[in-house]
Amino acid sequence: MRRIKFCAGHRLFEHGGKCEHFHGHNYVADFFVTGDEQDDVGRVIDFSELKKRVKGWIDEHWDHSFLISHRDENARQALEVVIPSRFFVMPYNPTAENMAKYLLEEMCPKALAGTGARATRVRIWETEEAFAEASIDSGSGEVESYSAVGSADA
Numbered sequence: 001m002r003r004i005k006f007c008a009g010h011r012l013f014e015h016g017g018k019c020e021h022f023h024g025h026n027y028v029a030d031f032f033v034t035g036d037e038q039d040d041v042g043r044v045i046d047f048s049e050l051k052k053r054v055k056g057w058i059d060e061h062w063d064h065s066f067l068i069s070h071r072d073e074n075a076r077q078a079l080e081v082v083i084p085s086r087f088f089v090m091p092y093n094p095t096a097e098n099m100a101k102y103l104l105e106e107m108c109p110k111a112l113a114g115t116g117a118r119a120t121r122v123r124i125w126e127t128e129e130a131f132a133e134a135s136i137d138s139g140s141g142e143v144e145s146y147s148a149v150g151s152a153d154a
């Protein structure tokens with residue numbers, strides 16, 4: 001597992017509560033990877049290589065950005081007025097569940113291509129008390145999501 005920290009703003013489209021306002025989090029993302037074999041040193045993938053690849057993508061696309069839903073045209077228009085502005089349009093609402101899903105399904109396969117390693121689970125800590133994660137079911141290969149409340153020591 002490799003932990004990556006980043007900060008980003010978002011709002012939950014049609015949430016109906018306080019989280020539909022623009023706000024930000026200091027996110028913690030945990031990447032769980034596996035591989036069919038270990039290298040001569042005994043590694044599935046060098047932790048620093050894993051960091052370079054996944055943190056590189058996050059730094060470029062999400063860190064210090066606003067994450068918005070593709071349905072949230074109003075947020076997009078507002079962010080486009082700000083100069084300079086940095087935002088990332090997601091194909092669904094930017095909940096912690098969906099951020100984990102996006103990283104697992106879309107980002108990791110590209111970022112880890114050619115390494116022999118593959119991500120099986122991504123956990124997003126939105127606060128110190130709550131996380132959501134997406135994982136690949138080993139039987140079906142399908143991505144499953146869920147959210148949980150726990151401590152950072154979990």
Ligand SMILES: Nc1nc2c(c(=O)[nH]1)N=C([C@H](O)[C@H](O)COP(=O)(O)OP(=O)(O)OP(=O)(O)O)CN2
Pocket residue numbers: 012019023094095096097126127130132147
């Ligand atoms: N299942 C999910 N529920 C919520 C998500 C989410 O991603 N998945 N996100 C939010 C908001 O982004 C919100 O910022 C976090 O919610 P909450 O835990 O209520 O916020 P606080 O840490 O500020 O808690 P307080 O106890 O109210 O201070 C909401 N729900």
